[in-house]
Amino acid sequence: SSQPCSSPGPLFFGGRRFWPFPARLLGAAATAAPMEALPVQEWELQQKVTHVQAVARGRKARTNVTKTLSDAQKEKLTTAQRHTEARRDFFREMHEVLGVSKEVFNSSESLQKAYAYIEEHQIQRLMEGLLARAVLERPPDLRQYLIEVITEMKQQKGQPSMGCFTVEDLETMFEMWDELKTGKIPASKVSESLRAVGCCPGKEDEVVEGAVGSLYAEVDKKTFVNIVRIQLEAMFSSPAFHGARS
Numbered sequence: 001s002s003q004p005c006s007s008p009g010p011l012f013f014g015g016r017r018f019w020p021f022p023a024r025l026l027g028a029a030a031t032a033a034p035m036e037a038l039p040v041q042e043w044e045l046q047q048k049v050t051h052v053q054a055v056a057r058g059r060k061a062r063t064n065v066t067k068t069l070s071d072a073q074k075e076k077l078t079t080a081q082r083h084t085e086a087r088r089d090f091f092r093e094m095h096e097v098l099g100v101s102k103e104v105f106n107s108s109e110s111l112q113k114a115y116a117y118i119e120e121h122q123i124q125r126l127m128e129g130l131l132a133r134a135v136l137e138r139p140p141d142l143r144q145y146l147i148e149v150i151t152e153m154k155q156q157k158g159q160p161s162m163g164c165f166t167v168e169d170l171e172t173m174f175e176m177w178d179e180l181k182t183g184k185i186p187a188s189k190v191s192e193s194l195r196a197v198g199c200c201p202g203k204e205d206e207v208v209e210g211a212v213g214s215l216y217a218e219v220d221k222k223t224f225v226n227i228v229r230i231q232l233e234a235m236f237s238s239p240a241f242h243g244a245r246s
Contacts, residue, residue: 090200096207097124122241125198126163127234132197133164136172153236165197170225184218190227191215199231205233 008095091102094115096170098105105111130146139145149164162170174210177185190212191204200207205215211227212219219227 054227070109086202093124093201122235128196128198129164133169136169160233161236162232167225167230170228171221173228174194174221174224184220185224186215187217187219188215190219190224193224193228194231197228197232199228199235 007033038149091105094105097118098111098115100108100111105115130149133149134142134145137145153161153163174185177193187204187208190208194200194204194207206225210213212223
């Protein structure tokens with residue numbers, strides 16, 4: 001295939017990279033010269049950059065639009081955006097669990113019932129929580145370890161609980177993020193931790209920002225443990241999760 005030499009990106013010939021000059025400087029013949037396709041890694045990077053730029057332009061356009069809207073119109077727009085984001089999160093999570101597309105899911109009643117059952121009993125979160133704790137503790141006998149953890153969870157039913165996690169587990173998570181041993185980590189790492197243990201799906205950043213003010217802030221171990229503990233207790237104390245453990 002061929003690309004015009006006025007392209008702003010690099011061109012590749014025999015694995016070497018060239019930054020093209022405008023076609024008017026090279027002549028019409030240059031624009032017709034055959035060129036090799038971009039290597040896969042470079043192509044993927046270009047796709048990611050294009051996506052980021054598109055998102056940035058979209059945000060800027062929405063910001064400009066909202067400046068001319070009334071408060072009522074802004075509220076309606078915000079509600080619509082949240083609804084769209086919630087639907088997007090739903091289908092992303094569904095795909096991660098069932099491994100099927102939105103179209104296949106919408107056309108299959110049995111898949112919809114299966115996913116509703118998984119969500120009602122929070123099976124995915126339970127399994128992710130057990131897996132996360134097993135990875136942290138690395139028990140020699142995994143099967144016996146899981147039996148003991150689940151038994152402990154049943155005994156704590158009805159009490160404030162972090163499920164299969166302990167404070168020591170949360171402190172270990174913090175120390176894994178704090179590679180330089182400064183005693184503080186970026187708030188964004190708290191969001192990643194909440195995502196890893198299955199807490200407040202789709203709202204991790206919102207929860208962290210509400211607790212520390214910004215994802216660009218830094219948090220110490222005490223704050224980290226407190227944020228994650230509160231979210232774990234909220235999740236494991238929910239009626240749906242009690243039903244899953246009964």
